[in-house]
Amino acid sequence: MGSRHIIRWTPAVGLAVTLMVISNVLSSPRTSTSPPIFDVADGRIQPKQAHGIGHLGCNAASCHGGGNVGEPGSESLTWFEGDPHRKAYAVLHNAQSKTIAKNLAGPHGTVIAAHRDERCLKCHAPDAVTIPDQRLISPIGVGCESCHGPAGEWGTAHYQPGWKSLSAKQQAGEYGFYPLKDLGFRVRVCASCHVGDENRDVNHDLIAAGHPRLAFEYTAYHHQPDYQKHWKERDPQFESKAWETGQIACARAAVALLKTRADRAETSANTWPELSEYACFSCHKELATPSWKNVTSTTHRLGGMRWGSWYNATLPWLADARGDGVKPLDIPAKLKHLTSLAESPTANPKTISLRAAEVMTDFDRWLSLTNEPLSPRAISFGLSANALTPDHLKLRNMEWDEATQHYLGLAAARYAVHSTAKTNPDPLIELRQTLRFPVGPAGRIDSPRDTDPARVLKLFQDLQHPTPREQRP
Ligand code: HEC
Ligand code: HEC
Ligand code: HEC
Numbered sequence: 001m002g003s004r005h006i007i008r009w010t011p012a013v014g015l016a017v018t019l020m021v022i023s024n025v026l027s028s029p030r031t032s033t034s035p036p037i038f039d040v041a042d043g044r045i046q047p048k049q050a051h052g053i054g055h056l057g058c059n060a061a062s063c064h065g066g067g068n069v070g071e072p073g074s075e076s077l078t079w080f081e082g083d084p085h086r087k088a089y090a091v092l093h094n095a096q097s098k099t100i101a102k103n104l105a106g107p108h109g110t111v112i113a114a115h116r117d118e119r120c121l122k123c124h125a126p127d128a129v130t131i132p133d134q135r136l137i138s139p140i141g142v143g144c145e146s147c148h149g150p151a152g153e154w155g156t157a158h159y160q161p162g163w164k165s166l167s168a169k170q171q172a173g174e175y176g177f178y179p180l181k182d183l184g185f186r187v188r189v190c191a192s193c194h195v196g197d198e199n200r201d202v203n204h205d206l207i208a209a210g211h212p213r214l215a216f217e218y219t220a221y222h223h224q225p226d227y228q229k230h231w232k233e234r235d236p237q238f239e240s241k242a243w244e245t246g247q248i249a250c251a252r253a254a255v256a257l258l259k260t261r262a263d264r265a266e267t268s269a270n271t272w273p274e275l276s277e278y279a280c281f282s283c284h285k286e287l288a289t290p291s292w293k294n295v296t297s298t299t300h301r302l303g304g305m306r307w308g309s310w311y312n313a314t315l316p317w318l319a320d321a322r323g324d325g326v327k328p329l330d331i332p333a334k335l336k337h338l339t340s341l342a343e344s345p346t347a348n349p350k351t352i353s354l355r356a357a358e359v360m361t362d363f364d365r366w367l368s369l370t371n372e373p374l375s376p377r378a379i380s381f382g383l384s385a386n387a388l389t390p391d392h393l394k395l396r397n398m399e400w401d402e403a404t405q406h407y408l409g410l411a412a413a414r415y416a417v418h419s420t421a422k423t424n425p426d427p428l429i430e431l432r433q434t435l436r437f438p439v440g441p442a443g444r445i446d447s448p449r450d451t452d453p454a455r456v457l458k459l460f461q462d463l464q465h466p467t468p469r470e471q472r473p
């Protein structure tokens with residue numbers, strides 16, 4: 001895909017938005033006695049709770065549209081130039097989207113153009129769904145309010161004197177301004193589109209129609225090389241915190257999705273169980289390499305559907321590594337039980353929904369614990385050891401999903417020490433190359449079929465015993 005601009009950044013655009021901002025100042029302020037419009041603790045993202053104003057409201061040169069890319073005050077420009085979300089609407093016009101739309105309609109159905117289909121717009125251009133007049137202005141992908149909250153209430157308030165003295169809870173509760181500095185909340189916002197939620201879904205129908213599978217991991221996406229961020233992380237422990245929080249918050253989102261689907265299983269024509277929650281290569285055998293498949297598995301029937309292979313890959317280890325604070329929640333046992341229900345053809349959706357709700361509550365408790373983050377060394381030693389534990393036969397049961405999640409944790413730990421120590425060859429880089437999907441003559445092959453498990457095993461062994469220089473905490 002090219003990086004063509006949809007509209008050009010001109011002084012006229014700047015002027016128009018300045019006028020909008022000025023007219024917004026005249027709207028009446030909220031009183032602090034109004035009921036909260038947004039409750040962070042309730043665990044949802046509620047885009048419709050407050051009304052949005054559209055991205056143009058944020059872009060004035062004196063607000064976020066000035067300066068140079070990467071500097072404070074130029075957030076809109078940075079987003080416009082280097083944020084993948086800016087293209088999210090444009091891709092709905094491309095050939096892949098046309099194919100998806102055609103496949104979804106089937107041979108006899110009426111094709112709904114992707115850029116008009118609410119199923120797609122909800123994630124690719126939410127403003128076009130929630131703000132009626134945004135359909136008139138060309139929708140512009142995932143804009144400011146998709147992550148910072150609908151600005152109807154906070155738009156004019158957040159630059160007034162006194163705003164900064166409000167707590168994050170007040171800014172959220174009274175104005176609907178999302179507390180993105182809270183990493184757990186932030187990942188939940190990302191996950192509402194990148195994992196899915198009760199309103200937005202990339203299910204197996206969409207995947208079979210041609211949509212990429214969603215497999216989100218917060219630190220990998222945060223560090224995606226083409227993603228130019230419009231803020232700087234100032235917390236020196238950001239990497240370890242972000243990895244751990246990301247693992248928990250994404251797993252929570254995946255369990256919430258399981259619960260939503262279980263709740264709907266009886267009342268609607270939705271397919272149940274939803275295939276996209278299971279390891280793809282349990283069914284798509286022809287895509288999986290024989291060497292992964294030939295490995296005997298003790299906990300999973302060969303050919304059985306494996307639930308949650310992506311989002312739960314590291315959690316049992318993480319909960320154990322966390323020790324006392326998390327132990328009483330007994331997350332590994334509860335997850336194991338939920339997994340066995342989700343993998344059982346006879347389990348009742350109602351039971352699954354109840355168990356899923358319990359696990360969600362426990363994840364919320366876990367997220368609310370203010371622990372010191374695990375040290376990068378603990379993460380990297382622990383995860384590589386976890387991959388090799390003979391007791392749990394981890395690597396033998398581990399397929400591409402689990403191996404890749406373990407790799408991503410190791411990579412986050414490496415970022416966290418900002419290690420300049422290089423070994424040659426570097427097992428972490430080799431592991432990444434080993435896990436990467438191959439590119440064939442006709443483009444990328446969407447399968448790990450050429451991945452060599454023996455090589456993966458060897459690299460985890462090398463990573464468990466790093467060179468002394470890499471061992472510094
Ligand atoms: C639950 C949210 C969600 C829904 C619903 C959704 N998408 Fe997506 N879509 C995404 C995300 C997230 C990505 C990026 C995937 C990645 O790279 O991890 C994506 C990627 C894509 C891509 C690949 C874009 C690229 O840059 O290569 C296309 C094409 C696409 N979506 C089209 C559609 C169409 C058409 C629909 C409706 C039928 C749709 N999407 C519905 C979230 C969604
Ligand atoms: C994909 C999600 C996302 C989108 C879209 C997004 N932001 Fe942000 N933004 C964040 C995150 C995460 C932070 C960091 C947390 C924080 O500082 O509050 C942030 C931080 C900021 C900050 C604080 C910068 C600083 O130096 O601390 C401003 C201002 C901002 N965003 C403005 C915007 C504007 C304007 C837009 C639209 C052009 C926008 N954001 C779009 C996620 C997003
Ligand atoms: C409103 C929905 C939405 C939210 C919220 C959201 N994203 Fe996205 N994101 C998308 C869609 C849709 C795409 C696909 C865009 C495309 O391919 O053009 C995408 C693409 C991306 C990409 C590029 C992926 C690739 O394969 O190139 C990154 C990185 C990313 N998002 C990170 C994040 C992070 C981090 C957050 C949270 C701070 C976040 N996103 C929040 C919808 C969202």
Ligand code: HEC
Pocket residue numbers: 204207208209210213275276277278279280281282283284305
């Ligand atoms: C329980 C078995 C099962 C699981 C798990 C499963 N699929 Fe499928 N998949 C099927 C079947 C059966 C079809 C053919 C019918 C259809 O299109 O729905 C199919 C079709 C597809 C297609 C269309 C291409 C084709 O050959 O027809 C794609 C792409 C696909 N699946 C990808 C995935 C991905 C990615 C995952 C993991 C997120 C996944 N599947 C998980 C059974 C499964």
